[in-house]
Structures are given as structure tokens and as C-alpha cells.
Amino acid sequence: MSLDLPLLWAVVIAITVLMYVMLDGFDLGIGILFPFADTAADRDVMMATVAPVWDGNETWLVMGGVGLLAAFPFAYSALLPALYPPVLLMLLALILRGVAFEFRLSGRARGKAFWTAAFAAGSLTATVAQGLVLGGFIQGVKLRDGQFAGGVFDWLTPYSLLVAVGLVAGYALLGACWLIWRTEDELHGRARRWAWIALLAVAVLLAMVSVATLFVHPRVALRWGYAAGHFDLARLARFSPIPILGVAGLALTALGLRRRSHGWPFAGAVLMFLSGYLGLAVGFFPYIVPYHMTFRQAANADNALALLLALGGILLPIVIGYGLWSYWIFRGKVGADAGYH
Template sequence: MELIDLTLIWIFIIGFGVFMYVFMDGFDLGVGILFPFASNDDQRDVMMNSVAPVWDGNETWLILGGAGLLAAFPLIYAVFLPALYIGVFLMLAGLIFRGVAFEFRFKAEPHKRRRWDIAFFGGSLVAAFAQGAVVGAYIQGFEVEGFSYVGGAFDWLTPFTVMTGLGLVAGYALLGATWLIMKTEGDLQTLAYRIAGRMVLTVLGVFLLVSLWTAVAYPHILERWLEHAALLWIFPTLALLAGLWLWRGLGRRAEGTPFIATLALFLLAYLGLLISMWPYAVPPHHTFWDAASSPDAQLFTLIGLLFVIPIILAYTAWTYWVFRGKVRIGEGYH
């Protein structure tokens, strides 16, 4: 009998990596989604400069999560990639377009910047929607025989996954708006307050709609909620309190509170999702232990990762410290 459950350790590592990606890349995707709302090029310059020093480092967590999944849970790759190939392709294409826009927008002549503005907005929008649709596909489950996916290429695209995709777009827009509240001032900050105020109600409404839809469409999840009602009711209650905290922070024109409260909303939604789907890695049949690689493979990869994660955390913290403070017109990435 093993004294240490390596699979459980890997579940925590992958879960942490995914949340760090959603949190850290979420706000810069949100800034891209809000790009069309800027009234002039100066505001767009400031918006892009607010995330330019950190966006590529934020995506390190996506690489970490993807590589960790392949090493520790190969069955997830074997099912998810065939099932979600088009959705994953759209996400990566969106990230590529916005990455290119970062590099070329400031170097383009003023009259040619429009195309890179569109690339930055479109790439952010597509990547955010694809990520939300993938989450919805995970909730609705996969058609699997044995350890192979046997469904169609577009089974992931349903009204439910469209809703979760649009919901994550709204969530990222809220996260981006609260980030801009912290990092900007003047007219752009005022715009961010206004957008954040509208997005709070939208995001809370989407949370409620997705929860009701899930309960009606997927009885096995509803059964789990009813079995652990006392535990799962904690998350909606805390989410409501976080929403009120966020709303109050916006009303008081606080700068840091709205961003922290939005992160709390995301964390509660994420934990609620994990508990609702536990212990299934490939719902509705295969658990994380079914999907895990051999203990030797898990241990070998884990040893290397234990060195890598502290380094990532250290340079991420250092980057945010160096680029702390407000971003102003004429300052930033060129």
C-alpha cells in the first residue's frame, strides 16, 4: 500500500495551475475583450501597456497545466483532444492572434493600427469563448467506449457550451475591467468602473443560469448537489457575498477591492465546479485514478515540477512587483 497518493498530489498541482492560468491570463484576455470600448488610441495604448509586461508570463501556467496533464493523466489527453480538437484549436489561434498584435501594434504606422486592434480584440474574444465552451463540454461529459472517444467532432458545441463560453467572456470582461480600475486613471478608469458595474449583474446572472441549466440537464450532478447540500450551498452564498463586496467596492470607487472580489468570485465558481464533478476526470465514467499514469511516471515528473513551480512563482511575483503602479499615456511597452 502506498503511503502517498501521487494521483491526489497531481490533482492539486493541475488544479492549482489551471486556476492560476484562469486568474492571470483571464484579466489580460478581459482587457482585450474591452478594447472596442476605448474611445481613442491613447486609451487603447494604456490598456495594452497595462498587460504587455506580464501577458506572456501569465500563459506559462497554460503550458504547465498542459504538460502536467500529459505526464500525469494521459487518458485525459486521449479523450479531450479528439473531443475538443476544434475548440482547442480556436483557443490557440486566438492566443496567437493576440500575441502577434502585442508585438506589431506599437510598431505599425498609426493608420495601420486598426488591423492589430481587431486582432487583439478578436483573438481575446475567441480564446475566452473557447475556454468557456471547453468547461461546458467537461460538465456535459463525453461519449467514451473503454478509453477512447467515439463521439463527433462537434459534439462539444451545444447550446449549453455556448452559454458557458459567453459566460466566461463576461467573466473575463469583468476581471479585465477591475484590472483597469487598479492600473489606470482619469477617463479610462471611469469607463472601467462603468463597465464593471454592468458586468457584475451579468456575471452573477450567468452563474445562476448555468447552475439551473446544469441541474435540469444533468441529473447526476443534481444528485451530487442534493447529497452534499450543506457543503455546496456554501459556494452560492459566498458568491453572493463576494458579488455584494464587489458592488460595494465599485460604489465607493475603491481601486483594489473590485479586483480582489472578482478573483473571489472566480475561485468560488472554480471550487464549486471541481466539487460538482469530483472525482471524474473524464465524465461521466472515468475518475482521476482511472486516467492516471503509472506511479513511477508520476513520481519522475513530480520531482522536476517541484523545482519548476517555485521558480515560476518567484519570477511572476518579481515581474508584478517591478511593473506595479499606474500606467499612463506615453509610458509602457514599445
């Protein structure tokens, strides 16, 4: 039995994007929370919690982009022109954030304040840009003969702005829960307060985005069994484990915060992101360019996909291995005496 290479690569790309969102999400969230820290020392500790892993987290973004170009070149050529402004904004913000991360350590008082602001601004801007990309993707892309045929600012709508605000709240929640897990003393307590606020914002915004998505494109609504103002209960029941997973994640986060747990709030936040991601996958499948191009139509030739699979079979275990090793080596709490060198 031969492998279904287009389907296999669609799963691989989906997993790389999910890994990026969950891993880089919490360190982007720490940058979003930077302005709310009371002291420079607290910000030093916040940065030290992600210093060993933040650049490794972004490897998944590179893999996702390169994988999309190599495995689904027709989708890449259709999506990028539709989303150039927010994608470029995201990349520039990530570059600024990376430079600020390195330079903040060596800056004197005035320079350190500048790079602190740059790190926070880069994190927030990158997150907003990712939300605009996601919102524009959900809305769908206009194609003609397999090429983008829409306007430069089709991605900029009230819906995409709502998604961007929701993603900011979601990353802030991940960042706060990460700090609960990895810090102690007063910063640990402040992170709990930030997590409560972010959790409430995520709950409200997730509900708003979910309802709005049903009206953005009828195909998504129909996939979930919603048409003409009514739900098909049989179809809704088939996909009910996905929203149940999201509610369970929300409850786990809230319960973990209430019981002053260290690790469970972060686990609950991850479950919420996983639920949202699976919900999007259900709404789009089999489209890779909503709602005109399926992953099979966008796929490269089978011999190219087979070669890529062989190369990915070597690269992916290395990326996963060094990622796990980094998290294991730098596990545990990070105190005020921690340093980044």
C-alpha cells in the same frame, strides 16, 4: 506514509488551470474591452497595464496542458479528440493575439488599426473557445474502452454557448476591475462603468449557468443534493460555503465599485471565479473525464508521477517566483506616459 501521487497531481493540475483562468482572464478581458475604449491612447494604456505580465500568465496554460499529458495520459487521449475544434480555435486565437500585441506597437496608422482589431478579435475568440471547451467538458464525454466515441461537434450545444457567453462576461469583469486598479483619470472612470455592466451580466449569467448545469447531467445535480425536483438540504448545506463565497465576491465587487475603491473590485471578481471553480470541482470529483474516467484510472504509473513531481518541485517555484517578481516590479498605476518596449 507514502504520498498519494495521483491525488497530488490532480490537485496540481487543478491549481494550474485555476491560475491560468484568473491571471490570463483579466488580460483577455482587456482585449474584449478594447472596442469600447474611446481613443487609441486609452488602448495604449490598457495594453501597457498587462504588457509586463501577459505572456507569463499564459505559462500556466502550457503547464496545465503538459501536466495533463504527462500525469494523466489516458485523460489527455480521451479529452483532446472530444474537444479538438474549440481547443485548436483557442490556440490559434491566442497566437493571433500574441502577434497583434507585439506588432501593434510598431504599426503605422492603418497597420495599428488592423492589429488593434486583431488583438480584440483574438481575445474574444480565445475566450469563447475556452467557454465552449468548459461547456463541452461539463456536459461529459462519451467513451468506449477508454477512448472517445462521440461526434466531432458534441461540444457545440446551447448549454456550451451559454457557458461561453458567461465566460466572456466574467473575463470582461476581471479586465475592467484590473483597469480600475491599475489606471487613473478618464480611463479609470470608464473602467468603472464597464465593471458595473459586466457585473450585472455575470450575476445573471452565473445564475442561468448554475441552474442549467443541474439539468445537463443528473450526477452533478445529485452531488449538490438535487433530485426529482427537490434539494437534499443536508447535502446542500455541506457545500453551502462555495455559493456563499461567490455571493460574497459579488457583494465585495459591487461594494468596492460603489465606494470607488481601487483594489477591492478586482479581489471580489477573483473570489467569484474561485467560487465557480470550486463548484465545478465538487460536481466532478473524482472524475477527470466526466463522467466515465476518474483521476486514478487516468493516472500514469507511480514511478513516472514521482519523477514528474521532482521536476515540478523545481519548475513550479521558478514560475511562481518570476511571476510574483514581475507583478511586484510593475506594480502601481499606469499613466498615459507609460510605454511598452
